[in-house]
Amino acid sequence: xxxxxxxxGCCLLSLFATTASATEPASCQKxxxxxxxxxxxxxxSAVAATLLEELGYSTQESTASQQILFAGLSKxxxxxxxxxxxxxxxxxxxxxxxxxxxxxxxxxxLDDAIAxxxxxxxxxxxxxxxxxxxxxxxxxxxxxxxxxEAGTGANTAIRKMIDDNQFDLGGFTLxxxxxxxxxxxxxxxxxxEEPVVFxxxxxxxxxxxxxxxxxxxxxDVFGPNEGASTVSVVTSPDYAQRxxxxxxxxxxxxxxxxxxxxxxxxxxxxxxxxxVARQWLKENPEARDRxxxxxxxxxxxPGAETxxxxxx
Numbered sequence: 413x414x415x416x417x418x419x420x421g422c423c424l425l426s427l428f429a430t431t432a433s434a435t436e437p438a439s440c441q442k443x444x445x446x447x448x449x450x451x452x453x454x455x456x457s458a459v460a461a462t463l464l465e466e467l468g469y470s471t472q473e474s475t476a477s478q479q480i481l482f483a484g485l486s487k488x489x490x491x492x493x494x495x496x497x498x499x500x501x502x503x504x505x506x507x508x509x510x511x512x513x514x515x516x517x518x519x520x521x522l523d524d525a526i527a528x529x530x531x532x533x534x535x536x537x538x539x540x541x542x543x544x545x546x547x548x549x550x551x552x553x554x555x556x557x558x559x560x561e562a563g564t565g566a567n568t569a570i571r572k573m574i575d576d577n578q579f580d581l582g583g584f585t586l587x588x589x590x591x592x593x594x595x596x597x598x599x600x601x602x603x604x605e606e607p608v609v610f611x612x613x614x615x616x617x618x619x620x621x622x623x624x625x626x627x628x629x630x631x632d633v634f635g636p637n638e639g640a641s642t643v644s645v646v647t648s649p650d651y652a653q654r655x656x657x658x659x660x661x662x663x664x665x666x667x668x669x670x671x672x673x674x675x676x677x678x679x680x681x682x683x684x685x686x687x688v689a690r691q692w693l694k695e696n697p698e699a700r701d702r703x704x705x706x707x708x709x710x711x712x713x714p715g716a717e718t719x720x721x722x723x724x
Contacts, residue, residue, distance in 0.1 A: 440655035441710055444472045446481035446493035449561070450591055452615050452643070453495030455675040456521065458689035460494060460665060463703060464658065466722040468710035477563050478504050485648050486513030491655070492647040492662055497613075499635030500527050500565040505646070515649050517663055520642035522615070524669045527566060528639025529557070529627045530612025532602050536625035540607055543573075543629050547580035549607050555584050558597055558610035562588045566611045569633050578633070598622070613641070615669035617677040657708055661715075664703045671699070694723045 443464050447457050461471040474481070474490060478501050484490035486508050496505060496516060508514040531540050540549050546557070557574075559567040567588055574581050587597070594610055595618065601608035602622060612624055628638050635641065645662045652659040671692075678688045693700045700719065707715035 436655050436657050436710065440658060441468070442470045442472060443655075443658055444474065444489070444491045446484060446490040446495075447473055447475045448478055448481065448493075448495050449475055450495060451676045451679055452522075452613075452672050454685050455672055455679055455689065456494045456643075456665065456667060458679075458685035459675075459693065459703075460662070462686055462689045462693060463661065463700075463719060466719045467661075467707070467715055468718075469658070477561065478565075479563055482508045482514060482646070485646060486511075488648050490648065491651055491658075492645060494521060494643075494645050494662075494665070496644045496646045497525070497527060497565070498642050498644065500569075500641065502635075503565055503568060504563075512649055515647050515651065517645040517647070519663065519666065520644045521665050522643035522667050522669065522672065525614055525641040525643055526626060526639045527611065527613040527641045528630055528634040529570075529609055530624045531607060531609055531627065532598075532605075533623035533625050534605055535607040535609075538607065540609070541625065541627065543579045543627055543631070543633065545627075546584075546609055549609075550584070552607045553584075553609060556587050556609075557581075557584055558587045558589070558594050558608065560588070560594055560611050561590055566634070570611075573633060578631075615672040615676060617673055617680055620673065620677070657710075661703065661707045664705055664707065666702075667699075671696075690723065693719070 443461075445457055445461060447453055457473065461473065464471055474484065476484070481490060481493050482505055485493060505514065509516065529543065539545060546553070557570055559570050561567075567586060570586050573579060574584050574586060589597070598608055598610050612618060612626060618624065626639065630638055645665065647659065647662065675688050675692050679685050697720070701716045704715040704719060709715055709718045
């Protein structure tokens with residue numbers, strides 16, 4: 413009788429352990445993250461990756477253009493992407509959304525963003541305040557508007573303005589380059605106190621280190637409300653069903669522009685993004701606990717306690 417009870421107890425414990433650890437299938441343990449080379453996306457992706465690895469997951473990061481990432485999500489080659497800027501990326505993601513090939517989480521991860529054309533404050537004081545003013549400064553601007561990498565929604569919007577001669581911009585040149593190269597060109601202009609028009613956005617340390625003016629009168633070129641934007645997480649269409657624990661974490665990952673900008677600055681100063689994210693998580697326990705509410709480690713332990721222990 414005692415032997416039977418012991419065996420039953422062992423079986424019960426074994427069953428409990430199996431149930432506790434079986435939060436997700438083994439296929440979920442490797443999280444495949446898509447990243448565009450925008451520093452804000454690099455920062456928030458590093459936070460997600462750091463949390464996941466402390467929870468017992470492994471991560472694989474793929475950096476590519478947004479079109480390639482949306483295609484990768486639709487084909488199940490990537491699990492999630494934390495950098496869907498709306499409305500800047502709306503045209504590129506639309507066919508994937510309409511065909512049910514990607515899933516956008518209902519709550520934005522960042523809801524106080526902005527993305528539109530910007531100028532240094534001294535240029536605005538000289539009269540370059542609106543989209544309609546750009547053409548009047550054609551000579552001083554050398555007929556150039558500085559965009560970011562090719563294929564982005566922002567560049568598409570600028571090119572359409574030029575092609576349609578909207579705001580009398582016909583004949584202007586769109587300079588496409590990386591974020592870093594664009595900012596380098598802007599900084600050169602600022603040092604010379606020359607006017608320059610470029611794609612500006614928040615969150616970004618550019619708002620801390622340069623006195624900027626975001627142009628108005630855009631006629632919704634960059635979306636309504638003069639470029640007011642949100643950033644959302646996009647997953648493969650069935651990810652919530654396949655990997656509910658990671659999906660819960662993704663739903664919890666919400667930031668404000670100040671938080672993201674704080675992380676972006678050291679990353680842009682060439683500090684390792686994972687190290688920056690780890691330090692930020694150590695210094696912001698309230699945000700960390702909010703991210704981990706209802707989340708477990710891969711083996712079923714409380715997520716907040718697991719990560720707190722790992723970070724200290």
